[in-house]
Each structure stands twice: as C-alpha cells, then as structure tokens.
Amino acid sequence: xxxxxxxxxxxxMSRHFDELETLYMGLYHNSSMFxxxxxxxxxxxDERKSSLKESDLKREADSGWYKQNDMLGMMLYIDNFAExxxxxxxxxxxxxKCNVNYIHLMPFLETVEGxxxxxxxxxxxxxxxxxLGTMDDLESLTxxxxxxxxxxxxxxxxxxxxxxxxxxKRARAGDGEYMSRYFFYDSYDIPSQYEKTVPQVFPxxxxxxxxxxxxxxxxxxxxxxxxxxxxxxxxxxxxNEMMYNFLFLANKGIDIIRIDAVPYIWxxxxxxxxxxxxxxxxxxxxxxxSEIVCPGILLLGEVVMEPEKVVxxxxxxxxxxxxxxxxxxxxxxxWHTVATRDVSLLKKQLDILSGLPKDYVFLNYLRCHDDIGxxxxxxxxxxxxxxxxEHKQYLNDYFRGYTINSNSRGELYNEDPITRDARFCAxxxxxxxxxxxxxxxxxQAMEKAIRFDIxxxxxxxxxxxxxxxxxxxxxxxxxxxxxKNDPNKADDSRYIHRGxxxxxxxxxxxxxxxVEGKMFNRLKELENIRKNEKxxxxxANTWTIETYDPGxxxxxxxxxxxxxxxxxxxxxxxxxAWINEDGEYEDMLTGQKRKAKxxxxxxxxxxxxxxxxx
Numbered sequence: 001x002x003x004x005x006x007x008x009x010x011x012x013m014s015r016h017f018d019e020l021e022t023l024y025m026g027l028y029h030n031s032s033m034f035x036x037x038x039x040x041x042x043x044x045x046d047e048r049k050s051s052l053k054e055s056d057l058k059r060e061a062d063s064g065w066y067k068q069n070d071m072l073g074m075m076l077y078i079d080n081f082a083e084x085x086x087x088x089x090x091x092x093x094x095x096x097k098c099n100v101n102y103i104h105l106m107p108f109l110e111t112v113e114g115x116x117x118x119x120x121x122x123x124x125x126x127x128x129x130x131x132l133g134t135m136d137d138l139e140s141l142t143x144x145x146x147x148x149x150x151x152x153x154x155x156x157x158x159x160x161x162x163x164x165x166x167x168x169k170r171a172r173a174g175d176g177e178y179m180s181r182y183f184f185y186d187s188y189d190i191p192s193q194y195e196k197t198v199p200q201v202f203p204x205x206x207x208x209x210x211x212x213x214x215x216x217x218x219x220x221x222x223x224x225x226x227x228x229x230x231x232x233x234x235x236x237x238x239x240n241e242m243m244y245n246f247l248f249l250a251n252k253g254i255d256i257i258r259i260d261a262v263p264y265i266w267x268x269x270x271x272x273x274x275x276x277x278x279x280x281x282x283x284x285x286x287x288x289x290s291e292i293v294c295p296g297i298l299l300l301g302e303v304v305m306e307p308e309k310v311v312x313x314x315x316x317x318x319x320x321x322x323x324x325x326x327x328x329x330x331x332x333x334x335w336h337t338v339a340t341r342d343v344s345l346l347k348k349q350l351d352i353l354s355g356l357p358k359d360y361v362f363l364n365y366l367r368c369h370d371d372i373g374x375x376x377x378x379x380x381x382x383x384x385x386x387x388x389x390e391h392k393q394y395l396n397d398y399f400r401g402y403t404i405n406s407n408s409r410g411e412l413y414n415e416d417p418i419t420r421d422a423r424f425c426a427x428x429x430x431x432x433x434x435x436x437x438x439x440x441x442x443x444q445a446m447e448k449a450i451r452f453d454i455x456x457x458x459x460x461x462x463x464x465x466x467x468x469x470x471x472x473x474x475x476x477x478x479x480x481x482x483x484k485n486d487p488n489k490a491d492d493s494r495y496i497h498r499g500x501x502x503x504x505x506x507x508x509x510x511x512x513x514x515v516e517g518k519m520f521n522r523l524k525e526l527e528n529i530r531k532n533e534k535x536x537x538x539x540a541n542t543w544t545i546e547t548y549d550p551g552x553x554x555x556x557x558x559x560x561x562x563x564x565x566x567x568x569x570x571x572x573x574x575x576x577a578w579i580n581e582d583g584e585y586e587d588m589l590t591g592q593k594r595k596a597k598x599x600x601x602x603x604x605x606x607x608x609x610x611x612x613x614x
Contacts, residue, residue, distance in 0.1 A: 009293075012292045023281050026281070034236075080501055117227075121160070153257075156258060163229055172215065182232055191219045197270060233265055262322075303325055305328070311356065313325055324466070326363050350544050362463070362464065371423035432449050433445060450522075455604055458526050533564065545581070553567070553570065554579055569602065581611075586609065586610050588610050
C-alpha cells in the first residue's frame, strides 16, 4: 500500500474506530475477533484496485452524487435479460438508450436449482452461478459499466444461507463450530417458544419458523423456506465472515449493496425477531466498515414495512445507516388507488413522505421482481368503511380481472385458503390493461392502456427519490405464463412477471405504430424531462395539492426557484383538477402556455406543468 493510501485508510479508520469498537464490543465482548476484523479491513482496502479507490475519493467529495435528477435505475435478471453476464455487458448500449445509469442485477451468486428462492438461497458468496458466468465476468461488467457512468447494484443476502452452503453442510454433519453459526436445537422446546411470538412469513407454502432435519436429529431455524437456514449474528464469527464476503463483492466493483431482509437478521427469544435494536447496531457497523474500506458504495435496505418502521433504517444525521430504502407502502397504495379511483390514501401517504428529512432517499417503483403485498393503512381505510379482509379480496379480484371495471390480468401468490389472504403478481403492462387489449385486438383500449401505463410512470417520476424501472416495462412487456411449464418454477406465480426479456419486441422501439415504440419513446420523453429539470433532484421540496376530485392527484415540486406541478387522472373518465395556482405555466410536453387553474385532464392521462412567471 502506498504511503498516501495507507494514510487515507488510517484516517478513515481513526474517524470511526471508537464507535465501531464500542458497538462491536457491546454486542460481542470479544476483543480478539474485533482485532481480526480491523486487520481484515486493511487487507480488503489494500486489495481494492486503484480505479475503485479513485471513484471512492470522488464520491466522498460529492456525497450527494446519487441524489441527482439524472439517476434512473433498472432491475433485471441476468439470464432473462441477456443469458449471462457477458451478454449484459454486450447490451450496455441498450441500457444507455433507456437513459438508465443504475442497474440492479437480481441474485446471481451460486445457488441450487429448485432450492434457490429466485437466487436468495446462496450456496457460495464468492462464486457466480456457472450458467451466468464467473467473478471475472462480473468484474469485467462492472468495469464496463463504470466507463459508461453506470452504477451496479446487487443483493447481499445476510439473513440466511442455503442449506447447501459449506457452513450448513458442516453443521448438518454435527460440527459444533458450524452449528453455532445457525440456530440448532435437539428438541422442540425452544423452537416452540419462538413460535409463540414470531410471525410466519409464508404460512401456506412454508409454515412455521423451524425445520426438522431427520438426518441431523435437530431443528434449525428457517424463517423463509426450509432450505434457507437463518444465520446467528449473536456469533461474532458470523458477523466477521459476512463482512468479509460483503467487502469481497464490493471489491469486484459493486456500487450499491442491497441488504436483503435486513429487519430479520437478529433473533431474540420472546420477541417477533423483527426490527430489534441489534439490527441497527449491525447495519451501523456495516455503514462504518464501508466508509473505511470502500466509501463510494451505497447501502440499500430492503425493509418491506410501513413508514414508521422503515425510517429508522436511515439512522440519524450523526450516525447514518442505510443510504437508501424502498418506498414499499407507496407502491402498494398506488395500485390500491388504481383499483379504487380514489387518491385520498395515496395523498396521505405522500404527505407523510414529504414531511421527512430531505436526506432520506427512497427508491420508487411500480413493479419489481416480487409480489405485491397489500400492506396498506387499514386504520384510515376503515374510516371509509373498508375492512381489511374484504378490501384485500377486492384488490385481488380487481387485478385478476374478476370485476366488471377491471382491465388487469394476473395471478395470486401464497394464497391462504382459510383466511383467503393473498398477494398479487403481474407486470405493470398487464395491470394497466395492455395484455387484455392485445388479446382482444382492441386498438382503442390499447391506446388507453398505454396512456395509463405512461401516466403511472410519470407519477412515479414526480415522487421524491430515485425511480426504478423493471426490465421489460419500457416496452410494455406483459405476463409470461410459460413458467407453468418449468417444474422448478410452476409452483411460484411470481415467475409470471419474471419472464425473459423480449428482444424480438425490442426491435420495434423505433416504430411509433407499435406498442413497444409508443411505450419506449413516451417514457424516454419523460426521462429526458426529468434529467433536464433541476426540480426533480431527490432533495427538492415536494407536496400534494387538493384537486377536489377523488380520482385526480396533484404533486408539486420546488427547487432553486423552479416549480413543477404533476396532475394525474387515475380514472377512466375525463376529470377536472380544481386547483388554483398563481402564475403562468407551460405544458412540459407540448410547450403550450396555460394557467394552472381548473385543469381538464382526459381519462388515464397526466400533465407536467412548469411555472414560467409568477
């Protein structure tokens, strides 16, 4: 290590050392393991290549680099998008064409087919799935992305390993050292106590939180699926080794580490084993470790919970934890709004988010790789006469196309035949009616469905934070039912929206007469507006404006003297937004001047209005 680099490392270490030591020793009371961790941090820093260290320095100097209005992400499965990692590298020009500068590569680490949970059951944290490539391929891809100004995100599955992980194999064989890295019990006494307080994640497909291993004659904790064994972070060896895996992957050029299922990582008897204070201790230590070794990377927390439980994962200004979090509740509330044509709950949700500190960065999305869970504000809905069970049933019926006024198509996930509770799966395009209109050959319905799909994306761009596209949404890709023919996927309806990217349809993006051409180019128009207007920075002021029509939402954005209004009609009927904003405005899509008063909005349409005089 060069002298100036050594000095830089030790300066970072000294800045965080006291707090890191206090938190680590408070959790583990093990000075030798802490000393080992500190030594390894220097080793990983030494191994970090110069180009990544240069990027770290630039991002340290501009800590808000990821909060700008040109940030646009895309989630994709490597095999679905381009067969393998080399294929993704070959397709970077298309990603650039989508205005995307942040790609989230869905799980690609080694797993076992048929027992993978979509790749979230990791068998080796330092190997890529052979069908996707190698670690060298990954490093080549991240290098190529960085040359194009594209950041790369990956999932870091912290809560558990696959039962096929080397640790699990040794634990199963009775090695006490490795058994202590999980939660093993030779009788059901303690597991039964956990079950009294710990909720079930998948009560129908994977009931309970423990699995009996008949060969090992032990129970093991498995919060998610029987082949995913929960790690014991009460063991300092687990924390240290997982941090070494974390830094190994960061040194391969990963820019954003998505911490999967982070609320679950600390277990304590007599609790729900969710959101415990020790979780925040671990995430805070991760943040400091990254700032010491690789300060250019970001931590993205996957916290699928209501806002009051999500926000603590940002930490505090003095002691930050995650850089970014998913805007899960707003996503679910958006689709509730689609089904009810009533924006009141969404407006309330956006008002809550607008009141949070501007340092908080949310990732906004319409659809992702996962199902939609109806985690709504039912206390508010009950005031409108909507009961939770009945409303969930209505939403699932609506989006399956079972109600008269629905154009959506999709399938249920993890349905409970007793409670009739379920989650929902489909692509954005299918939920907006593109699939139905295409099947029926209805050109008028297709135009309306495309218009609504674009309107929802325009609304997403107006939210505070960073918008994320799901690969295929930019060309209006619909549900893929072929997953039913694959025995490893047939029982998991989430694969309905995880279909292979349709490169045969992508060829149509330059043809304005096609669905793909209309979707791609209308979306690109919105993307260009967003990245050229400074009021779209993530730290701009945002607020909602009353429209006096239940089907119309109005969002305002203001930054550095510039003000933009977004008006969105969630109804199939023409509506009027009864706003009364002073000043002269310009329609950002047509350039026409107009007043922001009594704005008539066609069905499933929107307006972007920018103030030009006051």
